[in-house]
């Protein structure tokens with residue numbers, strides 16, 4: 518198994534390793550094995566995979582069985598692509614994502630987003646577990662992402678590095694309003710409808726490489742830069758989705774507060790992070806179902 522995982526983890530560091538033809542091959546493999554034609558792709562974060570278990574009439578594919586697909590190596594990420602209906606709407610759901618710290622280049626982490634696009638998804642919903650860097654936040658809050666800071670990009674690490682294939686999108690493109698403001702507005706309405714408006718936040722997310730959590734000095738610095746929540750994912754997926762013209766919606770479940778002083782005992786660990794996701798599964802299921810329904814009916818107007 519270890520050798521198998523290693524072989525799945527190897528490969529170049531840029532978008533070059535997943536050519537348009539390779540990605541089309543993956544999409545075709547899946548389309549030949551499911552009759553569902555989803556317009557919405559969902560990525561489940563750590564501990565949030567039970568969302569995929571709410572789908573009905575499913576066709577599911579373990580990552581190991583999908584050609585050219587990496588495998589999930591992190592607890593709380595099952596490693597399965599599930600097609601099915603959520604609240605009566607066809608969706609495809611990654612029950613487990615890929616992270617840079619697993620040894621995968623960013624282009625590989627974000628590759629399934631391009632597969633979603635080729636399958637016909639027009640919308641991406643990315644979810645994640647994140648640490649609260651905003652002291653007003655509480656564990657269990659849901660933070661709508663209104664923007665991100667691509668810290669890894671500052672250091673020259675971007676999922677779109679390498680030759681650009683115009684069939685996906687242009688070489689250069691803007692990122693303003695990438696997190697669809699209208700969907701965030703609707704999410705606030707939904708939060709009121711389901712009685713979670715007091716737990717809903719809207720803020721800025723950043724992704725660090727991980728796998729270690731942040732030092733106190735790092736949290737202080739990020740907080741000064743305007744970061745509200747810190748994680749190790751999502752940013753490269755959203756950049757990839759934006760590049761190919763998908764509408765993006767994303768939120769963080771605040772699973773822990775980042776350690777903000779040296780006196781505090783650091784309490785977070787991956788198990789408790791996954792546990793918070795599980796505790797919030799019912800609420801998040803309802804929240805995401807309503808977002809998906811909204812996207813579906815808006816598209817029909």
Ligand SMILES: O=P(O)(O)O[C@H]1O[C@H](CO)[C@@H](O)[C@H]1O
Nearest residue numbers: 562563645646749750787790
């Ligand atoms: O971003 P997701 O996949 O939700 O996972 C988050 O939780 C893990 C840390 O416990 C890290 O992988 C971090 O990125």
